[in-house]
Every structure is written in structure tokens, then in C-alpha cells.
Amino acid sequence: MAMDKNFSDRIERIGSPRRRIPLTAERDARLSLHLPDSFLEFLRTFGFGDYFDRKLQYCDPTEFSPVLALVFGNDPEFSHKDCFVVGHSAFGRLVCWSKRHDHFEIDLVDMRLSSSKLAPTQLVLPPHLANRQRSTDPNILARSLLPYESKDYEEFDARDxxxxxxxRAMHGSLERTDCYGYFPALATVGLDSAMRHVENIKRVAALEHFAILAQLGTFRLMWLERGQYTAVRVIG
Known part of the structure; x- marks a missing residue:
């Protein structure tokens, strides 16, 4: 199967992932039950690699399923049984896919779930785009699982x-299973805390750190309007 043009065009612009772990036959068979063909072909070609010096790391969805279970609890719309983490940022943003909800993301630091399907960003569009319908084709929607540019998965300090x-300079480059974590976690001192700076970062094991963050507070589905997030509802 040839790679989807949306994917090949994006890869031509940003490059291919680095430090790839090939997709095994077992993983291929398992993931083909849950992921769109276009993204699966991307994984068949490039495996589980990373972009921008591990600012974004792709992973086997089974690795972080326990973290989703902690975030979702008994939520009526989200379940770790049919939602899958396909990648994560260096600081704890989970890139997820679900057949029900397509692409959504969970920011473990800011305890925020964003979904362009359930809580679309409110944009002021020019007239010729205002009535354009959002695609329902999962193979088209899955292109958003690739980054558009490096700053997509940047983290910003208290001074923005x-x-x-x-x-990277202060704490060292990340290995595949690492992340950068705040100590103390911002959920315990306030999301707008002055503690949000590089001196309070440590390089730690991603799975364990993400599991801790998932238990520190209440997550909310949020929508974005004019640069400000507004809570839609509590998750769990």
C-alpha cells in the first residue's frame, strides 16, 4: 500500500522520523484493528521514531494504556479500551487516536484534554471557508497525528x-523512554506557578512520571477561543 499523499507531503516538508523501531508483524496485526490505514502505513514505513530530538516520540499504544485508564476513570465518552496513545511530547502531552473521537490530545501537565471533534477551536474564518465541513474520513483526519512544525510540541515557561x-542543555538529551518533568509537579503548586522554568525540570522515566501526573488532579475537556481555554466538562 502506498503512503497517503497527506502523509508523504508532510514528511517531505518536515523530514522522516529518527531512531526508528520497526513495526513487527504482531504489532501490525494488533494495531490494524484500531488505527487508520494511512497512519498504519506511516508506521510500517518508519516504525516508532521521533521528531525534533524527541520533542515528539511515537510509541506502541499499549505502553501508555494504563495512563489513559487513570485519566479517564469511569468517563462515559472516553475509555482506555478504545482510545490509544500513539505518541507523546517531551513534557507530557499525549497524542491519541480513537475510532469514536479520531485525533485528540491530553496535556498531563495542564490537566487538559483537547479534541477538534468534541470541542473544536473557535476560529474566525474568511467567507469562502466558513461553511467548509470537517472531514469524516479517518485516513484524512489521521494526518494531524504528524507534527506540522517543531513548535507544535514546545513547552513554555512562566515568562512564555x-x-x-x-x-536539553541543562538536563541532557532524552532517551526513548524519558521525558522532562516538573519537580514539584505543577498540579501541586498551581498551573500558573513561577515554578514553571527549566531549573525545576528533571529528566525522568516517562511512563512512571505520566502515571503520577494522571493522578494529581481533575482533567477537563477544553475548547480554545482567541487563545484562551474554556472548560467544557470534567473528565472521569
């Missing part, structure tokens, strides 16, 4: 300055 490269 990018942190990733400074964290």
Missing part, C-alpha cells in the same frame, strides 16, 4: 519562553 532546547 520556549524550554525544550534549554532543558
Amino acid at each position: 519562553q520556549p524550554m525544550f532546547e534549554r532543558c
Whole structure:
């Protein structure tokens, strides 16, 4: 199967993932039950690699299923049984796919779930685009599982300055199973805390750290309007 043009065009612009772990036959068979063909073909070609020095790391969805279970609890719309983490950012943003909800993301640091299907960003569009319908084709929607540019998965400090490269310089580059975590976690001191800076970052094991973050507070489905997030409902 040839790679979807949406994917090949994006890869031509941003490059292919690095440090790839090939997709095994067992994983291929398992993931083909849950992921769109277009994204699966991307994984068949490139495996579980990373972009931008592991600012975004792709992974086997089974790795972080326990974290989803902690975030979702008994939520009526979200379940770790049919939602899957296909990648994560260096600081704890989970890139997820579900046949019901397509692409959505969970920011474990800010305890926020964003979904362009359930809580679309409110945009002021020019007249010729205002009535354009959102695609329902999963193979088209899945292109959003690839980054558009490096800053898509950046983390910003209390002064709104990018942190990733400074964290690499201060704390070392990430290995595949690592992440950068705040100590103390921002959920315990306030999301707008002045503690949000590189000196309070440590390089730690991603799975364990994400599991801790998932239990520190209440997550909310949020929608974005004019740069401000508004809560739609509590998750769980």
C-alpha cells in the first residue's frame, strides 16, 4: 500500500522520523484493528521514531494504556479500551487516536484534554471557508497525528519562553523512554506557578512520571477561543 499523499507531503516538508523501531508483524496485526490505514502505513514505513530530538516520540499504544485508564476513570465518552496513545511530547502531552473521537490530545501537565471533534477551536474564518465541513474520513483526519512544525510540541515557561532546547542543555538529551518533568509537579503548586522554568525540570522515566501526573488532579475537556481555554466538562 502506498503512503497517503497527506502523509508523504508532510514528511517531505518536515523530514522522516529518527531512531526508528520497526513495526513487527504482531504489532501490525494488533494495531490494524484500531488505527487508520494511512497512519498504519506511516508506521510500517518508519516504525516508532521521533521528531525534533524527541520533542515528539511515537510509541506502541499499549505502553501508555494504563495512563489513559487513570485519566479517564469511569468517563462515559472516553475509555482506555478504545482510545490509544500513539505518541507523546517531551513534557507530557499525549497524542491519541480513537475510532469514536479520531485525533485528540491530553496535556498531563495542564490537566487538559483537547479534541477538534468534541470541542473544536473557535476560529474566525474568511467567507469562502466558513461553511467548509470537517472531514469524516479517518485516513484524512489521521494526518494531524504528524507534527506540522517543531513548535507544535514546545513547552513554555512562566515568562512564555520556549524550554525544550534549554532543558536539553541543562538536563541532557532524552532517551526513548524519558521525558522532562516538573519537580514539584505543577498540579501541586498551581498551573500558573513561577515554578514553571527549566531549573525545576528533571529528566525522568516517562511512563512512571505520566502515571503520577494522571493522578494529581481533575482533567477537563477544553475548547480554545482567541487563545484562551474554556472548560467544557470534567473528565472521569
